[in-house]
Amino acid sequence: MVKSLYIHIPFCRKICPYCAFVRQLYCQKKVDKYLILIEKIIESKYKNNKFKTIYIGGGTPNCLTIKQLVKLLDCLANKLLPKYEFTIECNPEFVTRQQVEIFKKYKINRVSLGIQTLNKKIVKSIGRLHKRQDITRTIKLFKKFKISNLSCDLIYGFKQQSIATIKKDLDFLIKNKIKHISCYCLEIKPKTIFAQQNYKLDENKIEKQLKFIIQYLKQKKFMRYEVSNWCKTTKNQSHHNVLIWQTNEWAAIGWGAHGFENNVCYRYGGDILKWKLIKKTLTRKELYQQVLIMGLRLSKGLNLQNKLVNESYNFFKKELDSSSLFIKNKNTIKCCNINLLNCLLEKII
Ligand SMILES: C[S@@+](CC[C@H](N)C(=O)[O-])C[C@H]1O[C@@H](n2cnc3c(N)ncnc32)[C@H](O)[C@@H]1O
Numbered sequence: 001m002v003k004s005l006y007i008h009i010p011f012c013r014k015i016c017p018y019c020a021f022v023r024q025l026y027c028q029k030k031v032d033k034y035l036i037l038i039e040k041i042i043e044s045k046y047k048n049n050k051f052k053t054i055y056i057g058g059g060t061p062n063c064l065t066i067k068q069l070v071k072l073l074d075c076l077a078n079k080l081l082p083k084y085e086f087t088i089e090c091n092p093e094f095v096t097r098q099q100v101e102i103f104k105k106y107k108i109n110r111v112s113l114g115i116q117t118l119n120k121k122i123v124k125s126i127g128r129l130h131k132r133q134d135i136t137r138t139i140k141l142f143k144k145f146k147i148s149n150l151s152c153d154l155i156y157g158f159k160q161q162s163i164a165t166i167k168k169d170l171d172f173l174i175k176n177k178i179k180h181i182s183c184y185c186l187e188i189k190p191k192t193i194f195a196q197q198n199y200k201l202d203e204n205k206i207e208k209q210l211k212f213i214i215q216y217l218k219q220k221k222f223m224r225y226e227v228s229n230w231c232k233t234t235k236n237q238s239h240h241n242v243l244i245w246q247t248n249e250w251a252a253i254g255w256g257a258h259g260f261e262n263n264v265c266y267r268y269g270g271d272i273l274k275w276k277l278i279k280k281t282l283t284r285k286e287l288y289q290q291v292l293i294m295g296l297r298l299s300k301g302l303n304l305q306n307k308l309v310n311e312s313y314n315f316f317k318k319e320l321d322s323s324s325l326f327i328k329n330k331n332t333i334k335c336c337n338i339n340l341l342n343c344l345l346e347k348i349i
């Protein structure tokens with residue numbers, strides 16, 4: 001039975017110019033109707049399921065009203081296994097004491113904060129609304145309510161960013177004892193405001209910034225356990241994501257959400273209030289590609305004792321073994337330099 005559940009809340013108070021996620025502006029009536037759709041699926045498709053990990057992502061889940069958050073969390077109240085990880089994504093500027101109380105009551109034990117950068121000028125230029133004080137206040141509030149498994153997202157590659165501004169951002173998080181940091185390289189996807197403005201990425205600068213992040217976080221005793229993710233100890237990893245990368249199975253609910261269960265890849269397309277379930281059964285080759293594309297993102301790679309991993313490796317044995325980036329030990333396969341993962345994956349795609 002599937003062990004991980006992702007729920008997509010595609011609403012935001014403001015649309016960021018770089019964002020290509022499935023999301024739209026918050027509208028109270030729409031959210032109310034949207035939550036009914038989620039509830040219906042939980043009650044029908046996952047009536048008897050309990051999950052090891054649940055992840056509520058967005059959009060901005062915490063732009064919902066308290067009443068709406070309670071409605072959403074109520075549907076998930078008895079859906080957790082005894083040892084669980086329950087994450088919600090939050091934009092720090094909207095976090096209130098009442099929200100944290102509700103999260104605590106409904107057993108949320110991990111929060112992923114979208115920070116991106118703390119530099120005032122850059123924050124303004126990317127259309128974000130938070131101030132440094134919002135982040136400090138939010139971190140304190142979560143810790144006060146003993147939700148101390150906090151993760152922070154940063155983005156590097158914005159025009160005005162430099163190694164100095166990135167170092168300040170990292171120092172701020174480290175000083176605040178954040179134990180999980182995701183650093184994403186800025187992507188300019190079609191149809192975003194930045195793409196329309198012909199925003200150009202400086203590949204050279206970006207490469208140096210990544211190099212700095214890797215070296216600096218290593219120096220600060222963070223482990224890079226995945227391409228864009230660092231943690232202090234394995235305890236602080238995103239168990240939800242690790243489980244997905246390792247097992248290749250997860251349930252998903254919500255407009256634009258992707259899931260993968262029983263070899264079937266599915267996505268909720270259609271209209272925000274009239275979802276259309278689009279399913280695709282993967283061929284063996286596609287399945288094995290997916291296993292490797294996802295699993296080799298992990299620094300420690302994949303375990304060959306897992307039947308699906310073993311089959312995937314054997315299917316692409318010739319292509320993988322011929323790459324100098326690929327390492328096979330007795331029980332594991334991995335990419336020896338995850339910065340160059342795409343060069344390895346090219347061999348199997
Ligand atoms: C689902 S998103 C949004 C979470 C939250 N609403 C926020 O914006 O803070 C999760 C993360 O993806 C990253 N992200 C969003 N757009 C990106 C882009 N164009 N390039 C790289 N990372 C991006 C951000 O770090 C963001 O926190």
Ligand code: SF4
Pocket residue numbers: 011012014015016019020021023058059060091114
């Ligand atoms: S980056 Fe986050 S807040 Fe901004 S539009 Fe995308 S999902 Fe919404």
